[in-house]
Amino acid sequence: MRIAVFGDVMGRSGRTALIERLPGLRRRLALDFIVVNAENAAGGFGVTPRIAEELFEAGADILTTGNHAFDQRDDVDLFDKEPRLLRPVNFAPSNPGRGAVMAQDGDGRNVLVIHAQGQRAMPQAIDDPCAAVDRELDGITLGREADAVIVDFHAETTSEKYSMGHYLDGRASLVVGTHTHVPTADDQILPRGTGYITDLGMCGDYDSVIGMEKSEPLRRFVSKMSGGRFAPAAGAATLCGVVVETDPATGLAATIDPIRVGGRLRETLGRGDEG
Numbered sequence: 001m002r003i004a005v006f007g008d009v010m011g012r013s014g015r016t017a018l019i020e021r022l023p024g025l026r027r028r029l030a031l032d033f034i035v036v037n038a039e040n041a042a043g044g045f046g047v048t049p050r051i052a053e054e055l056f057e058a059g060a061d062i063l064t065t066g067n068h069a070f071d072q073r074d075d076v077d078l079f080d081k082e083p084r085l086l087r088p089v090n091f092a093p094s095n096p097g098r099g100a101v102m103a104q105d106g107d108g109r110n111v112l113v114i115h116a117q118g119q120r121a122m123p124q125a126i127d128d129p130c131a132a133v134d135r136e137l138d139g140i141t142l143g144r145e146a147d148a149v150i151v152d153f154h155a156e157t158t159s160e161k162y163s164m165g166h167y168l169d170g171r172a173s174l175v176v177g178t179h180t181h182v183p184t185a186d187d188q189i190l191p192r193g194t195g196y197i198t199d200l201g202m203c204g205d206y207d208s209v210i211g212m213e214k215s216e217p218l219r220r221f222v223s224k225m226s227g228g229r230f231a232p233a234a235g236a237a238t239l240c241g242v243v244v245e246t247d248p249a250t251g252l253a254a255t256i257d258p259i260r261v262g263g264r265l266r267e268t269l270g271r272g273d274e275g
Contacts, residue, residue, distance in 0.1 A: 001109060001148055001248070003033045004259065005176050006241035007183070008066070009041040010204025010211035011232025015051060017262055018203050018239055022058040025261070029243055029269070031059075032105040035113055035150055037178045038085075039065035040202070040211065044232045046071030049078050052085055062086065062103055064115040066154035066179055067123055070096070088117035088154060090132035091124070100136040102146065109147040112140060114172075116164070118155025118179075129153070130167055137171060142251040148173040149251065155179055158198050165196040173251050174244045176200050181210040183240045183260065193252030201240030206264045208233035238263030 004025070009015050018036065026034065036055055038047045046068050055063060062084050069087040070076045079087055079097025089099020100114040114136045116129040133151065140146050149172040153164045161177040168175050170192030176199075177184075183201025190196050202211050209217035212230045219227045241259045246252065260268050 001032045001105065001111075001246045002030055002243060003035070003111070003148060003150060003174065003246065004029060004031050004241055004243045005035040005150060005152065005174065005200060006037065006203055006239060006259070007178055007200030008037045008039060008181055008202040008204070008211075009055070010181065010202045010237070011040065011044050011234070013232065013234050013237040014202060014204035014211070015041045015055070017237035019054055019058040021239060021261060022060070025259070026059050031243070032107070032109070033103075033111050033148070034060050035062045035064060035152065036060040037066065037152060037154070037200070038063040039068040039154075040204075040232075042072055044211065044230065046075070047078075047085070048072050048075050052078065052082060056084065061105070061111075062101065062113045064113070064152040064154070064178070066117060086113065086115040088115055088126065089136060090116050090127040090129045092127075099132065110145065112136070112146040112149045113152070114149070115152045115154070118153065118157065118160045120160045121156040129164065133168065142171060142173065143249065147248075147251055148246050151175045153177050161198045165190060165194065169194045170252070173246050173253055174242075174256070176242065183258065183265070187242055187256050187258050189253045189256060193250065195242070195244040195253030195256035197242055197256070197258075200242060201238075201260075203239045203241075204237050205233035205235040206238050207235050236263045238265040240265070
């Protein structure tokens with residue numbers, strides 16, 4: 001099975017580029033299943049029903065979020081209505097929605113997607129992500145009940161992300177980090193067969209400060225004073241993610257490769273295909 005996961009979609013620039021390119025990428029990369037982190041898709045803060053539907057229509061099978069999941073407060077009921085939209089599994093049980101879903105690809109193979117959030121240097125007081133992921137994996141054996149297990153770990157620190165990767169090594173097909181909006185160069189297969197990357201990066205304009213137009217972040221760094229609100233950068237977006245191919249017998253990762261398409265970053269697509 002060939003699965004792609006795309007990092008945080010940042011504002012109009014990121015979502016427009018992804019919506020335009022995703023159908024072609026599905027064909028070109030022969031993708032069976034696509035996960036997209038959409039927590040910054042609505043002006044940098046959260047996701048709306050309209051945006052979620054546009055991403056699904058473009059080819060996303062599952063949308064994940066993160067600490068900005070409920071920023072669009074008038075639309076939080078979407079998390080109860082739409083099972084393909086996940087908030088972190090270790091949010092309070094009283095929160096809308098769910099943090100994991102067993103979905104199927106076009107051939108009826110089961111893909112378990114789990115979305116968790118880290119605890120280090122994050123704004124919310126949340127439950128232990130390891131225990132929450134364990135609960136979702138209880139009774140699930142990779143290669144039997146689930147043909148693939150994908151974990152989006154939305155976290156700030158590299159050490160916590162690596163710890164989650166090693167904690168799940170051999171139990172998940174792929175563990176990806178999201179949240180920091182900068183793609184890391186450590187895509188790899190861990191010793192027991194789990195694909196891993198510390199951060200996918202964002203789908204957004206990299207002529208920015210992690211996706212935001214530069215003037216306000218620079219003002220705050222230099223003057224220590226706010227001059228206005230953050231606004232997503234509006235230039236050409238680079239789409240960032242990874243594609244993993246799983247072993248049909250075990251569900252573990254056979255290959256993992258970065259995706260960087262468009263915008264400012266050097267393009268790479270699949271196994272060494274530049275551009």
